[in-house]
Amino acid sequence: MNSDTISLITQIIWLAIFILLITGLNQKIQMRIWAMDIRNKLNIIKRIIDEDRMRVEKIISNLGYKTPAVLVDRVLDFFVIEPVGIEPTDIIKRLDHTLRTGEGTLRRFIENSLPNVGKFERSLVETSMEILSGLNLIYKVIRHYLLTGERENNWILLMQLELVMPTIMKYVETYHMALDPFTTGKPIGDSLGPLVVYNLVEKSKMLSKRVVDDTSIIEAWLEDRRVLFIKAEGPGSNVGHPGAVINSLVEELKGSVDLIITVDAALKLEGEDTGSIAEGVGAAIGDPGPEKIAIERAATKYNIPLRAIVVKMDYREALTVMRKEIFESSLKAMEHVLRLIREETKPNSTVIVAGIGNTIGVPL
Amino acid sequence: MSYLDPYTVFTIILVIILIVYMFMETKRKPARIEYVTRELLVCYSCGFQVERDHEPGDFIGLVKGKCPRCGGDLKIKGIYSVDKSKILKAS
Numbered sequence: 103m104n105s106d107t108i109s110l111i112t113q114i115i116w117l118a119i120f121i122l123l124i125t126g127l128n129q130k131i132q133m134r135i136w137a138m139d140i141r142n143k144l145n146i147i148k149r150i151i152d153e154d155r156m157r158v159e160k161i162i163s164n165l166g167y168k169t170p171a172v173l174v175d176r177v178l179d180f181f182v183i184e185p186v187g188i189e190p191t192d193i194i195k196r197l198d199h200t201l202r203t204g205e206g207t208l209r210r211f212i213e214n215s216l217p218n219v220g221k222f223e224r225s226l227v228e229t230s231m232e233i234l235s236g237l238n239l240i241y242k243v244i245r246h247y248l249l250t251g252e253r254e255n256n257w258i259l260l261m262q263l264e265l266v267m268p269t270i271m272k273y274v275e276t277y278h279m280a281l282d283p284f285t286t287g288k289p290i291g292d293s294l295g296p297l298v299v300y301n302l303v304e305k306s307k308m309l310s311k312r313v314v315d316d317t318s319i320i321e322a323w324l325e326d327r328r329v330l331f332i333k334a335e336g337p338g339s340n341v342g343h344p345g346a347v348i349n350s351l352v353e354e355l356k357g358s359v360d361l362i363i364t365v366d367a368a369l370k371l372e373g374e375d376t377g378s379i380a381e382g383v384g385a386a387i388g389d390p391g392p393e394k395i396a397i398e399r400a401a402t403k404y405n406i407p408l409r410a411i412v413v414k415m416d417y418r419e420a421l422t423v424m425r426k427e428i429f430e431s432s433l434k435a436m437e438h439v440l441r442l443i444r445e446e447t448k449p450n451s452t453v454i455v456a457g458i459g460n461t462i463g464v465p466l
Numbered sequence: 467m468s469y470l471d472p473y474t475v476f477t478i479i480l481v482i483i484l485i486v487y488m489f490m491e492t493k494r495k496p497a498r499i500e501y502v503t504r505e506l507l508v509c510y511s512c513g514f515q516v517e518r519d520h521e522p523g524d525f526i527g528l529v530k531g532k533c534p535r536c537g538g539d540l541k542i543k544g545i546y547s548v549d550k551s552k553i554l555k556a557s
Binding site: 287300337424425428429 | 471474501503504506520522525526527544545546547548
């Protein structure tokens with residue numbers, strides 16, 4: 103190859119680059135590559151949804167419902183509209199009402215379709231369908247932006263979508279993996295709070311138990327204190343209404359509560375160890391608002407110290423089968439709660455301990 | 467017979483290295499950890515503990531067999547997932 107040939111090739115390459123830049127064709131090519139990659143990932147999500155849908159339909163038909171596809175279709179596109187945010191008056195009440203109506207409606211769909219099935223199985227079906235609904239929503243939103251970006255030649259939209267796709271795929275995979283515990287009834291990472299309460303009840307002398315608003319209230323005697331344990335009623339997939347229950351319990355006791363402790367799973371920051379325990383002040387609960395504010399209001403009204411213990415984990419660990427490290431941390435968190443009770447209250451005091459989270463696989 | 471000049475050889479090698487690097491980058495995937503569900507059985511009389519594979523239908527608090535040490539009830543204390551490779555190494 104002589105120098106003239108090399109020079110010619112170089113000239114052609116530079117000319118091609120120049121034409122691409124001037125006409126904007128390079129962006130079009132880049133856009134096509136991004137769209138192709140997003141479409142491939144979208145196909146993966148579709149395959150996951152189809153697989154999970156088949157699994158859920160099989161479970162429903164095994165429970166005796168003849169046309170599971172009809173029920174799944176009805177729940178798949180079920181939505182809850184957020185209340186008006188620009189008018190703050192009564193927003194918590196309105197949000198609570200909307201969330202409870204949504205929860206109740208979904209539950210009734212399933213109750214009406216599976217009337218002879220137990221509460222435990224029904225709760226598993228309900229959560230499995232919520233997972234499916236979440237995956238379907240992700241799929242539809244990505245498809246919407248992909249088609250909009252392609253139609254309008256909006257390369258910025260496609261670029262943003264392409265950059266965010268790895269994170270979305272992680273969420274999709276997590277939801278897909280979460281279907282296993284919710285179809286088999288195994289505890290998940292988020293079950294940590296209820297598990298801590300269950301272990302504490304095992305350690306104490308149980309006096310009574312009642313269920314209010316899908317939430318168990320267990321009165322027990324522990325460390326010479328009267329302890330009221332709060333957790334979602336198990337062992338089905340249920341988060342209960344711990345905030346509302348704590349609020350009514352404090353009112354019932356006319357504020358004579360010496361300490362409120364909430365135990366929950368918390369999302370860790372990158373670099374933090376799974377299962378590490380942290381102690382703090384406030385209500386450890388990750389609901390959209392109504393439950394948390396109910397605890398805060400009750401504690402503030404009667405000046406009750408509000409303490410929190412959290413165990414760190416990532417999003418995937420919170421939604422999939424409980425990892426051994428988290429289980430071991432639940433035992434350590436229990437010791438933390440006992441220490442807090444001993445340090446912060448005197449014998450014969452009244453303490454509320456709330457285990458926040460989904461109680462799947464954890465009885466009581 | 468004409469020989470390639472050093473500049474061309476350098477460019478070709480650089481392009482090959484870049485292509486190989488890009489190919490390896492796209493193929494590289496983080497190792498996927500496989501988990502299995504296990505359960506911890508505890509005897510509340512003598513403190514004996516044993517870890518077994520989870521069986522469908524098992525739940526926390528279920529009495530599952532007798533303690534080989536004292537004959538007391540073996541109760542499921544925890545159900546959790548463990549890295550499969552760690553179990554294989556331990557057994």
